[in-house]
Amino acid sequence: MRFGLQVNPYSAGPTGNPWDAVAAVARAADESDFDSLWLYDHFLYEGGYSAHPYPEPVLECFTTLSAIAAITRRIRLGQLVLGVPYRNPALVAKMATTLDLISHGRSILGLGAGWHRREYEAYGWGQFEEIGERMKRLEEALQVIHKLWTERPATFAGRYYRLDQVKDSPAPLQQPHPPILIGGSGERVTLRLVARYAQWCNVAGDPATVAHRLDILRAHCDRLGRPYGEITRSNFTTVVVGRDEAEVAAKRDRLRDFIPGSGILVGTPEQLVEIYREYARAGVQYAIFRMPDWADVEPVQLFAERVIPALATV
Secondary structure, X not given: OEEEEEEOOOOOOOXXXXXXXXXXXXXXXXXXXXXXXXXXXXXXXXXXXXOXXXXXXXXOHHHHHHHHHHHOOOOEEEEOXXXXXXXXXXXXXXXXXXXXXXXXXXXXXXXXXXXXXXXXXXXXXXXXXXXXXXXXXXXXXXXXXXXXXXXOOEEEEOOOOEEEEEOOOOOOOOOOOOOEEEXXXXXXXXXXXHHHHOOEEEEOOOHHHHHHHHHHHHHHHHHHOXXXXXXXXXXXXXXXXXXXXXXXXXXXXXXXXXXXXXXXXXXXHHHHHHHHHHHHHOOOOEEEEEOOOHHHOHHHHHHHHHOOHHHOOO
16 A cells, blocks of 8 residues: 655644745655655635634645655655636646656646635635536546647537647656546546546545445446556545554644544554555555644654555555
């Protein structure tokens, strides 16, 4: 099993500049056994959300990842996940290609339908569409990005987007293109889009729920004639780790406002190893998680030193 860390939520840190905290954890992760580093794609958190109870600073996703790419050498970089309504997908393809070049082929493009109505409408981008419309927009965006990365010139005429004989240059380093991750657990639409367009899935839930969702993904692959084994199967959780039971209890109390109501793994390294073994038995190959106290760096290093090696052959 391999592991990715999501920086979430951002922290102003001791300098008052959230980039300084991000840079420090990115360098630490790059020197550890973590395989990847991920950023969320948001613009506004005013507090009042699960695991985001207070107003917090928010950095723009792509520019921050490009900065991380310039100060790291090994770790893969992705978005968990881009909200498709925020950007034209042709622009996304160009930005993702640029990140792939800056990182020398370490980028993963994470896409989703988006959910944060407040930030979308607060920034004046229009009325936030309902989920059915956003899912249709997501599928069309996937088609546009595939066109730009696999056809030169690329032409497309859809309901939402158009391309007119675009000979996109330069091409990304990863060929035929950087892997695409689709985030979400919707069984009827999201997992069907994974089976048709993506190289990675990212689902949520406890091991039994994840196993069920991966079975649905396999069924979609079978219907479409897509080899299930081509898709990297990942899941997303929140992790709180302590060196011993006393530290775990103290963190559970200190971080309680930042711990969501579900999808939370709390324990010592040894306890987390056993939980992740259950996820592996459910079919998970790759675990991505957020740590509420990531800016301290120490829990990130603890997880890298005592959890990841124990699961390297799982």
